[in-house]
Amino acid sequence: MRSDRFEATYLIETPLDPAKVAEVMAGEQSCGTFTRVHGETDDLRARARAVVERVEELEPAASPSLPNSWLERQKRPGPWRRARVTISFPTGNVGANLPTLAATVAGNLFDLGEVTGLRLDSVRLPAAYRKQFDAPRHxxxxxxxxxxxxxxxxxxxxxxxxxxxxxxxxxxxxxxxxxxxxxxxxxxxxxxxxxxxxxxxxxxxxxxxxxxxxxxxxxxxxxxxxxxxxxxxxxxxxxxxxxxxxxxxxxxxxxxxxxxxxxxxxxxxxxxxxxxxxxxxxxxxxxxxxxxxxxxxxxxxxxxxxxxxxxxxxxxxxxxxxxxxxxxxxxxxxxxxxxxxxxxxxxxxxxxxxxxxxxxxxxxxxxxxxxxxxxxxxxxxxxxxxxxxxxxxxxxxxxxxxxxxxxxxxxxxxxxxxxxxxx
Structure with missing residues (x-):
């Protein structure tokens, strides 16, 4: 893990390509949205965009875990593909700000239209970044x-x-x-x-x-x-x-x-x-x-x-x-x-x-x-x-x-x- 990035790992479920959904997640939780926007230069993306590190596809689900009106409007059927996704984020996007760290690794991801299931499994921090936060006193x-x-x-x-x-x-x-x-x-x-x-x-x-x-x-x-x-x-x-x-x-x-x-x-x-x-x-x-x-x-x-x-x-x-x-x-x-x-x-x-x-x-x-x-x-x-x-x-x-x-x-x-x- 790089010293200037932290990682979050998720379990996702989607009828779409999990790799493409992972890119949507990375954009949504960093400098972008569902499409590239004005002002989102290559230099800015290099500094601030989250990066999809790994996508490991798992056994599909027999049916969607959660309802999803966005997919229903698009008439997207299964199969309901499942994957474990790891995304890294620049520590500079957050700093030593715990509520914003939580909003970054969780936040709106649970509402994404592309998924019928999403669970945050783990968060991994480089040592220098971890030390910017509070530690147990005892x-x-x-x-x-x-x-x-x-x-x-x-x-x-x-x-x-x-x-x-x-x-x-x-x-x-x-x-x-x-x-x-x-x-x-x-x-x-x-x-x-x-x-x-x-x-x-x-x-x-x-x-x-x-x-x-x-x-x-x-x-x-x-x-x-x-x-x-x-x-x-x-x-x-x-x-x-x-x-x-x-x-x-x-x-x-x-x-x-x-x-x-x-x-x-x-x-x-x-x-x-x-x-x-x-x-x-x-x-x-x-x-x-x-x-x-x-x-x-x-x-x-x-x-x-x-x-x-x-x-x-x-x-x-x-x-x-x-x-x-x-x-x-x-x-x-x-x-x-x-x-x-x-x-x-x-x-x-x-x-x-x-x-x-x-x-x-x-x-x-x-x-x-x-x-x-x-x-x-x-x-x-x-x-x-x-x-x-x-x-x-x-x-x-x-x-x-x-x-x-x-x-x-x-x-x-x-x-x-x-x-x-x-x-």
């Missing part, structure tokens, strides 16, 4: 330092009930979870600044319990307070968390936007926990939207420290392969020589029994392993739930099957009996 190593967890997966949970608890009730629950032995606790994405537990009251109540626990044990439990809001409010809430001795805030990335998250990153030294809620609307159709590899690349340029990837054998719709690819992408550098890995956060239906598939899939414990029901619903209580997960991680690292490990680990045995019934 990432994997910093999160370990803040929590004091030098080795092993960080075990976390989500505050449940996710809505309805008062500030004081939330504080009491956090105290219980700290005593249970957690490394990490997070708000739910739909609980930010509710009337019954405003952050102005909830943050002091929660951090009072975190500080008490730290005084007793020396252990700082990281709490990701959901401060998703308009930009000025997020800055005020982050300041409150810092004043109270907190170490992390959570943001609903899709609804706050790139600019707000960049502003928050530059304003605060707290760890930024990136929650991807709503990502399914962008990604669930295989021929439309944005794949997680491209998605996590863009958000890492905003400086987040953690990224949600969902969980293996979890409660959501995506296949395990996507979860694995997502975690692998988060832990890989965005460009050669860049130390900018972010910590993948596994959640959704996770418990001791999903630890082996997680370990087998990613081969590392540089991750947040978050369990709600798998901890809070353990028949012997939350502390036993946390212990069962830690016992499962110890077993997989030792190469011991969970049923064998459970013979001498009662908390794990109870978890397998309780949660594993019928599985």
């Amino acid at each position: 990432g994997v190593a910093g999160t370990r330092r803040l929590t004091g967890v030098e080795h092993g997966a960080l075990v976390g949970s989500i505050i449940k009930p996710n809505l309805g608890l008062s500030a004081e009730e939330t504080g009491e629950l956090v105290g219980t979870l700290c005593a249970a032995g957690l490394d990490f606790i997070k708000d739910d994405e739909i609980c930010a600044d509710p009337v019954h537990a405003p952050l102005a009251e909830r943050v002091p109540a929660v951090m009072d319990r975190v500080r008490r626990h730290q005084d007793r044990t020396g252990k700082h439990v990281m709490v990701a307070f959901n401060i998703s809001d308009e930009t000025d409010a997020m800055r005020r809430h982050a300041d409150l968390v810092e004043r109270e001795g907190g170490s992390c805030v959570m943001v609903s990335l899709n609804w706050c936007g790139f600019s707000a998250v960049q502003t928050l990153r530059r304003h605060s030294g707290l760890a930024l926990h990136g929650h991807r809620n709503g990502f399914g609307a962008l990604s669930r159709h295989p021929s439309l939207g944005i794949g997680f590899d491209a998605y996590q690349t863009l958000w890492r340029l905003a400086g987040v420290d953690h990224m949600h990837v969902h969980g293996l054998q979890g409660k959501f719709a995506q296949p395990d392969a996507e979860v694995i690819d997502g975690a692998t992408s988060c832990l890989a550098p965005l460009a050669e020589g860049c130390d900018d890995a972010v910590m993948p956060a596994f959640s959704s239906g996770q418990w001791a029994g999903t630890v082996p598939v997680t370990w087998d899939a990613v081969g590392t414990d540089d991750l947040l392993f978050m369990s709600g029901g798998g901890i809070m619903a353990h028949p012997d209580g939350p502390a036993a739930g946390v212990t069962s997960i830690r016992q499962a991680w110890a077993a997989v690292r030792e190469g011991v099957a969970l049923p064998d490990a459970a013979a001498t680990r009662p908390e794990l045995k109870r978890a397998l009996e309780f949660f594993g019934a019928g599985k």
Whole structure:
């Protein structure tokens, strides 16, 4: 890859020649449009036009993935050809402007009349260009330092009930979870600044319990307070968390936007926990939207420290392969020589029994392993739930099957009996 260009790779579907469609895409997202226009000189095109680098034709589709009035007006039938297309763009077209970078690699492409399917799969940046954007302030190593967890997966949970608890009730629950032995606790994405537990009251109540626990044990439990809001409010809430001795805030990335998250990153030294809620609307159709590899690349340029990837054998719709690819992408550098890995956060239906598939899939414990029901619903209580997960991680690292490990680990045995019934 040239140092003055970045690349984006797409999956396209079209009844037209994919190579010609790729040229339309390149023109549309750089200096041109569907035809050459006045002022678009050869010199300008050499400096500013996107270039089609590769077109790899794939197996055709049996029918169009999406409706398309433009093609219908032209009475264009199939076959519906599919191809993987890579286009490079001059970095000078964008500069260090994340919203415009996103508009360049995605933007109007999804509306093109030439396609019946288009999905942004990946974005690749040269190292010098990547370094013009924000990097994680903490990432994997910093999160370990803040929590004091030098080795092993960080075990976390989500505050449940996710809505309805008062500030004081939330504080009491956090105290219980700290005593249970957690490394990490997070708000739910739909609980930010509710009337019954405003952050102005909830943050002091929660951090009072975190500080008490730290005084007793020396252990700082990281709490990701959901401060998703308009930009000025997020800055005020982050300041409150810092004043109270907190170490992390959570943001609903899709609804706050790139600019707000960049502003928050530059304003605060707290760890930024990136929650991807709503990502399914962008990604669930295989021929439309944005794949997680491209998605996590863009958000890492905003400086987040953690990224949600969902969980293996979890409660959501995506296949395990996507979860694995997502975690692998988060832990890989965005460009050669860049130390900018972010910590993948596994959640959704996770418990001791999903630890082996997680370990087998990613081969590392540089991750947040978050369990709600798998901890809070353990028949012997939350502390036993946390212990069962830690016992499962110890077993997989030792190469011991969970049923064998459970013979001498009662908390794990109870978890397998309780949660594993019928599985």
